[in-house]
Amino acid sequence: MQKISIIGSGFSSLSAACYLAKEGKRVKVYEKNDQLGGRARILKHEGFTFDMGPSWYWMPDVFENFFADFNKKPSDYYQLLRLSPAYKVFFDDFKDVEIPANFEEIVKVFEKEEEGSGEKLKVFMADAGYNYKVAIEKIVNKPGFSPLELITPETVTKINQFFTSISSKIRKNFKSSKLIQILEFPVLFLGAKPQDTPLFYNFMNYADFVLGTWYPKGGMVKIVEAMVDLGKELGVEYITKADVTKINTEKGVVKGITVGDEFISSDIVLSGADYAHTETLLENNMRQYSDAYWNKKIFAPSSLLFYVGFDKKLTNVRHHNLFFDKSFDKHADEIYDDPKWPKDPLFYASFPSITDNSVAPEGKECAFFLVPLAPGLTYEQDLPDSYFKVLLKRLEEQTNQELEKHVLFKIPFCVEDFKKEYNSYKGNAYGMANTLRQTAFLRPSIKSKKVKNLFFTGQLTVPGPGVPPALISGRIVSEQISKETFKKSVL
Numbered sequence: 001m002q003k004i005s006i007i008g009s010g011f012s013s014l015s016a017a018c019y020l021a022k023e024g025k026r027v028k029v030y031e032k033n034d035q036l037g038g039r040a041r042i043l044k045h046e047g048f049t050f051d052m053g054p055s056w057y058w059m060p061d062v063f064e065n066f067f068a069d070f071n072k073k074p075s076d077y078y079q080l081l082r083l084s085p086a087y088k089v090f091f092d093d094f095k096d097v098e099i100p101a102n103f104e105e106i107v108k109v110f111e112k113e114e115e116g117s118g119e120k121l122k123v124f125m126a127d128a129g130y131n132y133k134v135a136i137e138k139i140v141n142k143p144g145f146s147p148l149e150l151i152t153p154e155t156v157t158k159i160n161q162f163f164t165s166i167s168s169k170i171r172k173n174f175k176s177s178k179l180i181q182i183l184e185f186p187v188l189f190l191g192a193k194p195q196d197t198p199l200f201y202n203f204m205n206y207a208d209f210v211l212g213t214w215y216p217k218g219g220m221v222k223i224v225e226a227m228v229d230l231g232k233e234l235g236v237e238y239i240t241k242a243d244v245t246k247i248n249t250e251k252g253v254v255k256g257i258t259v260g261d262e263f264i265s266s267d268i269v270l271s272g273a274d275y276a277h278t279e280t281l282l283e284n285n286m287r288q289y290s291d292a293y294w295n296k297k298i299f300a301p302s303s304l305l306f307y308v309g310f311d312k313k314l315t316n317v318r319h320h321n322l323f324f325d326k327s328f329d330k331h332a333d334e335i336y337d338d339p340k341w342p343k344d345p346l347f348y349a350s351f352p353s354i355t356d357n358s359v360a361p362e363g364k365e366c367a368f369f370l371v372p373l374a375p376g377l378t379y380e381q382d383l384p385d386s387y388f389k390v391l392l393k394r395l396e397e398q399t400n401q402e403l404e405k406h407v408l409f410k411i412p413f414c415v416e417d418f419k420k421e422y423n424s425y426k427g428n429a430y431g432m433a434n435t436l437r438q439t440a441f442l443r444p445s446i447k448s449k450k451v452k453n454l455f456f457t458g459q460l461t462v463p464g465p466g467v468p469p470a471l472i473s474g475r476i477v478s479e480q481i482s483k484e485t486f487k488k489s490v491l
Contacts, residue, residue: 001026002485005257005266007244010038011467012457013272014227015474018070020270021234023482029236030259032243032423037224038272039422039429040467043307046409047361050307050368051221053429054467055350056320057214058207061136062468063223066475070230077226079217081355086213087320090398091178098318099182103210114176124173124183124202125209131158132203140472143480144441144462158200162436166202167194181324188372191300191465192433193332201434213320215355223467244273247281247454254453257281268453268481272474275444275460277423286450298438300430300465301335301372302415306388308367309360309408314351316399321349323394331372339374341383347371347391364408375426377415384412430466431459439464446477455481 002025006013009031021027035041039053057063063074074080084101091097097113100106103125111118134154142149170183184194186204216222228238239259246258247269256266271278276294279287326344334342350368353360360366369391388410396403415427432438446461448454457477459465 002267003265004028004268004270004481005030005264007257007269007271007278008032008038008273008458009036009238009240010272010458011040011223011227011470012459012473012477013038013270014224014231015066015471016270016272016457016478017231017236017474018227018234019475019478020481021231021236022070023478023485025268025481027231027236028264029231029238030242030244030257031238031240033421034240036228036238036240037221040220040224042219042221043411045307045411046309048307048309048364048366049219049359050366051219051352052305052307052413054220055352055368057216057220057223057467059211059468060214061211062471066471067226067230069475070234072230074216074226077229078222081215081217083213083215083319083355085318086208087322088318089178089182089322090325092325094398096398097178097182099209101212106209110179113179114174117174117176117179120173124169125206128202128204128206129210131161131200132206134158135200135203139440140463140469141476142440142462143446143476144443145445145447147441150440161199161202162439164199165195166197166199169199169202170194178324181328184328185322185324191430192298192435193336196298196336196433196435198436198439215319215352217356218358219352219356220467244281247271247278247451249282249286249451249454252286252450252452254451268455268485270455270457270477270481272456272458274423274425275456275458276425278456282451286448288449289444294425298336298433298435299375299426299428300433302375302377302418302424302427303413303429304371304373304384304387304415305413306367306369306384306391307411307413308369309410310365310367310403310406311363311408312365312406313363314354314365314367314399314403315401317349317351317354317395319351319355321351323347323349323391323398325394325398335372335374339377341373341377341379342371345371345387345390347394349391349395373415375415375428377427379414384414388412431464434464446473446480453484 004025004027006029017027041052043050085098089097107118110121138152186208187197242259248255254269331346348370353366418424418427457473463469
């Protein structure tokens with residue numbers, strides 16, 4: 001039986017482990033931290049439970065397709081709730097906008113804000129829906145080896161959308177700054193400015209407005225637990241507190257990994273850890289990409305996070321909240337064009353205890369704050385505290401309630417923590433941005449060009465950042481590994 005060692009236990013690794021075990025491989029997953037899930041760990045503190053990483057459940061069909069590949073359903077493992085409203089957006093005029101769960105209701109919200117925008121939204125979304133279908137069925141499942149993978153009868157008709165930005169299309173059709181920001185926000189999940197993101201990626205708007213925003217009761221960790229349980233059913237072994245310190249090779253062929261001081265023989269090594277970090281585990285002459293290569297790439301943002309406990313229930317907020325009460329464009333510039341600590345940051349605030357009373361003690365509120373940052377920023381130890389005060393004050397002003405004296409605790413997590421905990425390049429939180437020059441075959445390869453039987457998966461490879469793409473990434477690389485194995489057996 002072929003032995004496969006997987007480095008890291010993020011969603012892509014968990015996905016690949018299941019597929020490979022299904023094919024009869026002997027699969028072991030090695031995780032450096034004491035919990036499985038990579039960035040989708042949980043933090044427990046004083047009776048509160050926090051998802052430390054991903055908090056949005058989008059593209060439910062991708063999760064359904066994953067479990068269906070094993071004759072399972074998400075409902076076999078966790079309860080899924082559709083959020084209504086999906087989220088709330090706060091603006092500088094103190095007139096917030098809620099995004100309903102129903103698309104026809106969203107059309108009404110748009111029309112109320114800007115006359116004629118409702119019909120324009122329908123047209124925009126019809127195109128986005130078509131792009132979503134093409135992306136899921138024709139593009140995202142490709143291994144990223146050739147530009148020809150992108151050429152299909154469907155994509156040929158859409159070629160102009162790869163050379164037009166989503167921002168230009170949105171701003172041509174909508175004049176309200178509020179509607180523009182609402183429509184541009186989903187592509188931030190792809191890790192790039194809307195001005196630099198191809199129009200084809202408007203399928204994220206379809207994911208937002210039509211497929212909806214969901215929540216697995218108990219938090220995103222329930223997906224991790226589900227995938228681990230599925231893996232165990234298939235024979236996968238999981239080892240925590242197992243920091244891989246070396247990938248061993250001989251004459252250009254992978255031989256195994258070193259965990260601590262222990263050598264573990266492996267026929268195939270698959271890394272779901274940070275790609276740049278993974279290559280540092282190899283001898284210099286076995287690395288595909290130089291430091292200069294990584295430095296030239298556009299990375300998605302890092303983040304300043306706060307895990308916060310309040311001693312009371314909050315008012316005038318929803319499960320997901322976006323604070324666009326400062327300049328969207330200026331903050332984006334401070335991430336991508338002129339990297340610096342933002343002067344007036346936008347931020348995201350999540351209160352999962354509004355939906356799920358299991359994540360906070362009775363009568364209290366569990367909160368998660370996120371400020372997108374340029375990766376690689378340095379900072380003094382007390383800087384996060386000053387930002388927290390700013391965020392809290394704006395939350396108080398926007399929701400008309402006193403909160404400072406109700407903070408039980410706040411636990412920060414920032415750039416250096418991403419480096420330390422996840423070995424992430426420059427402390428990035430979302431991987432590599434999906435710009436035109438970093439799409440598909442232009443992303444780091446899932447297969448090492450220098451080391452035979454060494455493979456990669458995750459947000460720096462195809463198809464890109466986000467939880468649903470991570471599930472797909474795991475399937476793509478497992479299929480490639482199976483092809484390589486089949487070739488070998490035939491020969």
